[in-house]
Amino acid sequence: MVVLEVKKTLAGSDGPFDLSVNLEIRPGTLQTLYGKSGSGKTTILRILAGLATPDTGYIEVHGSVWLDSVRGINIPARKRRVGFVFQDYSLFPKMTVRENLLFAQNKKNSRKIDDLLDLIDLATLADRYPSMLSGGQQQRVALARAVLREPEILLLDEPLSALDQKMRAKLQDEILRLHKEFNLTTILVSHDKQEVFKLSDKVAFLEKGGIIREGSVLDVFLNRNTSNKFSFAGTILSIRKADCIYLAVIGSGNELFEAVLTEKDIRHLMPGDEVLVASKAFNPVVMKLENVRNS
């Protein structure tokens, strides 16, 4: 369990405001901090990593106290086992991919690095320098480097915001795979609602330093829960009339879907609206891909 209770006065664009957050995160959870820029999300990650100090606070990670301002405990950043992935990759430019990973490893184990390179599909790029890699490939190395530290918490600060939509979707899958494979407790900062829907177990919605809503994605964004197993967030891109019904094109990540709407639906839905698309486990038609290719 990660217990976080911190207070810190921050300088905002409209003047100082108080960051005041209480969070409990179960082991293995992917917790997202969602909110506008300047709401205090990144500061929370920096406090967890020991890169910033709260005015008062208590941080406990899986039974170890990292910070207790009352008892004067503040474990230094280098002794906190966190993996931190930033938006700008932050790789060493004069080290190859393998050397970047070896540098991050506490107990040097090249076999483990090979396994991880295979897992994230970077084995063929192991001897290249960061400047020879695409943004997406560099961020995968940054993710691998963070995981190699065997962190007690993985902190992801808008790691995909510099990437195009297609690469974002691929890297989102990588994050989920690493999170599950290594049973990580992960805290993601994001302001991309579709990304939050795809990745999060739990969401804390921050505004001006405080958590205004907290819970599952559906609790936080819809204020309600449905019994459907398959759901994702999307944006209505267009609605066109077809006979006496309407067909909406809905974008989610780099995927497009079509959904039938009725006259009643379009009274309160229009292009640009963010929507939840949901279906029951009984509905999808499932076909083996090989058969589709051979047919």
Place this chain on the structure above:
Amino acid sequence: MNSFSASILRVERKDSLCLLELDASGIMLCMVLFDLDPSFCCNCRVNILFKETEVILSREPLPETTIINCFPATIRTIRAGQILADIGMHCAAGAVSGIISRKALDRLQFTENETVTVLIKADQLTLETVPENGERV
């Protein structure tokens, strides 16, 4: 999308599969789903959602079919297109609509103010918790 306010009367479970019995203003409905979320329990208020395209209409009061959910409704509006028709109805639980084929409408010759039977399969119903601000849009 159709939405009825209802309460959960009974939950029957077999492995992860659940059969729910619901009361929507006197209309008894059954639905099946997997892994019932704890927020849906007996006696709690919920919204039942189902798409207009999943609605089947019959002129028979109690047609012999395998569809477990059937209830009477009165046709209020008929918007006939070239291929499909949008049938607006009213039942004990409120407004309900069905999208049927124009061919079916021509064959059955439904008219406004006529009472029909609405049929909906148990696997086509979805549950929704009642939003804090009350009714859905």
